[in-house]
Amino acid sequence: MSTVLSDPFITSLAAAPLPACPQPTPIPPLAEVVGATAHVPLCSGGSVRYVNLDYAASAPALAAVAGAVQAALGQYASVHRGAGHHSQVTTVRYESARESVRAFVRGRIDDAVVFTRGTTDAINLAARATRGDVVVLDIEHHANLLPWTARERAGGARVVRARSTIEDTLAALEAELAAAPAALLAVTAASNVTGEVLPIGRVAALAHRHGARILVDAAQLVAHRPVSMVSHGIDYLVFSGHKLYAPFGAGVLIGRADWLDAADPYLAGGGASAAVTLDDAASASVEWRSGAARHEAGSPNVLGAIAIAAACEALAGIGFETIGTHEAELLGRLDAGLAGIAGVELLRIFDDSTDRVGIAGFVVDGHAPREVAEHLSDTAGIGVRDGKFCAHPLLQRLGFPDGAVRASFGLGTGADDINRLVEALHRLQA
Template sequence: MTAVLSAPSAVTCDDVAVVRPAAPAIAPLADVAGATAQVPLCTGDTVRYANLDYAASAPALTAVAAAVTDALTGYASVHRGAGHLSQVTTRRYEQARETVRAFVRARTDDAVVFTRGTTDSINLAAHITDGDVVVLDIEHHANLLPWCAPRPDGSSRARIVRAADTIEDTLVALEAELASAPAALLAVTAASNVTGEVLPISRLASIAHRHGARILVDAAQLVAHRPISVVSHGIDYLVFSGHKVYAPFGAGVLIGRADWLDAAAPYLAGGGATAEVGVESDGCTDVRWHTGAARHEAGSPNVLGAIAIAAACDELTRVGFESIGAHEEILRACLDDGLSGVDAVTALRIFTDSTDRVGIAGFAVAGHQPRAVAEFLSDSAGIGVRDGKFCAHPLLNRLGYRDGAVRASFGVGTGSEDIDRLVGALTHLTTKARIE
């Protein structure tokens, strides 16, 4: 039966043949929490959850969960406590900085500032940046809106460059923009959260530096899939979120050159950021702020979030990016081949010359709204995907998907059974199912 869409959409279970694929050929590479979770289907049955929404929030690695559990047994205040557990917790928190520094191969004098996530990290970067910022129109909102915020005089510091149809022409456009007038910063996403396409960060850094600008790299969608070297890639500022790298608790980091961070006013005013404070009847006096990471980490930090990120960095290092890359390359090829075999499915791409993608596949299903597709996959096959415009509205609009699209994404906890189940369910949807 041809699938028919009307709103509101609900799966008619009589038309759904639950896809139960053959035994997996490729097992997950690492253990993640919730890997055996059972979810209900519209038929009344249950099935193991196929999590294909890693790009939104990756499941916690079991090694990360264990590290957090261990830290909880000795959890206490940090930095100014004389008690033994306070000292232990402080050491764990500060060691987490060094673990992150080593993981991204940062400079020894780079600041490592813990934040609430990538969005918070980029807002902190915007806070410390003076001058114009060059950015592409294909960015996630987190790497677009902070730069578009008006200056006190109402002017915008964002200089938005339209990405070309090829990566090569996009690099030419960025170089031309940077050459046209001074800019403080080039802010780019390392891997698209919509298509997974990876940009050549080293070349972008060289372009920025050639024209006197620094480069900020949003690595939220790259850091769990590819090795990153702040030094070798020539990165000035790197940001990412814990929840994209198998670490929960709403934490992130900004790693980069300390001079702008030390010169800027504290991101937040409060305890921990100050070395000395006095008061008079007309206000605070003699306020002296710390330099370094503490200057921008006022208040009680997310200690467990930082510990979780460090544990994820350690575990990914143990698994090895060579193994991760090989695992995800096989799964990506399986997914691409499977989607290409479903006539109604169109894969999303930004560039015609891109050759590298992480485990992200954005696609549209002809004749079906994205939310209806996502609900069908969940209700009929126990598959979790993302639908909508993925906080990248300008990109989806220019690609012609103003109503959004569907996104499947995966990582080290994914096996080929998950990919097979998705392809089978989409095939069923486009050839037999009915959505009412």
């Protein structure tokens, strides 16, 4: 590899002078993430520090999370049924992880905390446990759409078309719930396409007024905003570790235990079964466990659970007021930068939304989304996402059936990263 080029941008790539970027008070990253100093090759030769603006897909691991996993590896063993010291220690760590999650999202003391493979897995488990109609919006990520529409014999999925404002969308949801009984309202707290945040407390209240419970897909929310299941009135909450700076293959479903205890075990196997006998016909009679164990058959992802707990504790330690201020400053800089580039259009679902996490979906006139993403990677060492973001109906209704570009950021992002993105897009449009 040739000599590393300087940051924040590669001066030799300048085909034309760029407009001067405003230089307010510098905004450094808020926390140390793994890979922050990694360099990537450029099509022009040489390399540059990688700018990761794809947090909404998978956030990098916090250094504190990687450290917690590394510390646990030295005593890693099976959980729950081992008498050895390492097994006992690992069991305590695994079960303590549940309590860290409960505290992080302010869950009720009797809520079940089930570790899953991620948000998609958690919602599929919830779908198995839900009996009755489920109401969803048409703007959902596929993870909070397909598990409900694919159910058989468990009740229908009633899809409500989101309106142009949040207020009108809430009114449409209330009208649908008032028109016919529903067991559950399932909504995404923050859009993975635009970052816009719904007022979850109000949504939960309208669900409860009509006798429905609420499931909140918080995959794009929990790393950016404080969540209180008690204060917001959330019955079920799901999220993924890999969007919470804990990319070790685990997720969470936390919520009321009665539906989960009444449901068939998510997987049949050891751990979920309390007692098994065989009759002469070689058919099994099984006594299934209740609680989280009922849906965690097999060897659980212990390290993934420990990673999620470490991330929850790290974010709580930083504080969401600090996190919110950091992201608001970066988002303001990003929005202003995009607004100053001819042909760039920022995606919005609602005309009246006022809260957004660190996500910007946009299109660039005259350039396909993949072309834009490749330009950013090849010429500036920037990683973004392009495509339909597993939200095909939403992209269609926004008028971009071929997809868009998404830049997303978090604790490891600084102002220099946002500046580089804006400069690279200026070059593309020059």
